[in-house]
Amino acid sequence: MMEKDKLRKADIFSGGLILLVGLFIVSQALQMPMKDSWGGVQNVWYVSPAIFPLFVGGMITLLGALLVRTALKEVGFKAMGDVLGFMVSSELARFLKLEANIRFYAIIVCLLSFVYLYIPRVDFFLTAILFLMVFIMMFHLNDTAVLKKLLWFFLGQAGLMILLLITGIMTSLSSFAPYPGDVLTLIYIISLIGFAFFVCKGNQEHRRKLKTILAVAILSPIIIGVIFKYLLLVPMPFEGMVVELLDLIWYG
Incomplete structure (x- = not known):
């Protein structure tokens, strides 16, 4: 019974965190245009780039809220104080160092780098391929040792990209050759x-x-991206050298 209470208290913490992440995704998606014109064609709301993140964010928010509700229903609101006490105790630091949490860290690193580092600056096709490769490799191989190595390797790549951006080297490179971020990716x-x-x-x-x-990570973005870009006329978040090549093939 005590073990179940601990799990439910953990559900309050994790459910609240999931709920906040979902709300953040929804808030960011609401900043995307629901309707717009592209190349003289008026795009309707159901092909808006905001639809998918709105759906995902809404579902994450709902699931997080349900998790918190279920936990509170079993252990009561008094458990909220226990959870808050745990968050400011040394036990939290020990918990964060557990090897079992490496998967959670990997998910956060992948998502944050994908959304804030790569999507705004790198061709969407290359970004999606890199993200899927890293994400699927980390979990489909089901090997903690490999997961750690891949995570550190990916962190090194992201760190180098950030360093080039902070120092202005990436901007300098763009004056000599187009799409330096695409080449680096x-x-x-x-x-x-x-x-x-x-x-x-x-x-x-x-x-x-x-x-x-590799087959899934490479083919999926290409197939889905071509459908959205050239059949539904939805612009990619960032269009670089791959989109330029596809434009030449599609319109050539």
Whole structure:
């Protein structure tokens, strides 16, 4: 019974966090245009780029609220004080260091870098491919040691991108060659593939999964992106060298 109470108290914390994340996603999605014209064509609301994040954010908010409600229903509002006390205690620091939390950290790192670092600056196709590769590799391989190595490798890539942006080197490079962020991300993708196969050497099951991951991560954004960009006429968040190449093929 005590163990169940602890789990329900943890549900209050995690449910509240999930709810806040969902509300944040919804607030950001509401800033996107619901209707707009592109190339003389008026796009209707159901092809708006805000629809998907609104749906995802709304569902996350609802699920977080339901989790908190279920937990409070079982342990009562007194448990809220226990949860707040835990958040300011040394036990929280020990909990955050647990190896089991590495997956949560990986999810947060991937999502934050995807939304705030890559999407605004890098061709959407390259961004989506990199994100799917990292995200699926980390979890589909189901290997904590590999997960840690991939996470550190991805952090190094993101850190280098941030450093180039802060120092202004990326801006300087753009005056010499178009889309330096795209080129760097393409290098990231190639190096990540090589690194993943390197850390999985000797494990045929992992290498087999890697081939499936690469197929899904590369083909999915291309197929979905082409449908949205050229059939539904929805502009990509950032259009770089891949979109320019596809424009030449599609309209050429």
